[in-house]
Amino acid sequence: MPFEVPKLKYDYNSLEPYIDEQTMRTHHDRHHQAYVDKVNTALDGNTEHRSKTIEALLSNLNSVPEPIRMAVRNNGGGHYNHSLFWEMIGPKSGGKPTGEIATAIDKDFGSFESFKEKLKTAGLNLFGSGWVWLIVNNGKLEVIALPNQDNPISQGKTPILGVDVWEHAYYLKYQNKRAEYLDQFFNIINWKKVEELYSKAKK
């Protein structure tokens, strides 16, 4: 089955004023679609690998034939990352997390404020395009930055929140002000989804 871009579960304009409608349309309908088209093309004709899930492919990249490995890593990664991303953000979101994830953040980062600072600094220090991830690694929360469309699952780690720091994610509204985008990003984090992923990851 070829991969498909999942439909957004909220309106394109519902993340305003933090993420503008035009950015959402271009990002979801064009950028994500391009990753999907390219990974489908790469896997076309490869009966063994095209039947696998995107998670299975990315968590064992070495099993992907060398000639298409980079295309799967980049475009398959783009598909997986963005599919997660649309769920990790949402309207009427943001604020502070509650429940288990809030306790874990306090325990592993000291406080919510220092977690925020850590995520923001990682985003600012990431040179070029990539993502900043909140991951679960051996039961502990960590913030890591990865280039391009690489995903923590390729390193055996579980992502529970991802911030897209490619310019296409923020440039129309924020231009070169990445710091402001990172600050405003906290207004659209869907902590319910993050907590759900956290509960699954620590089992």
Ligand code: MN3
């Ligand atoms: Mn993107």
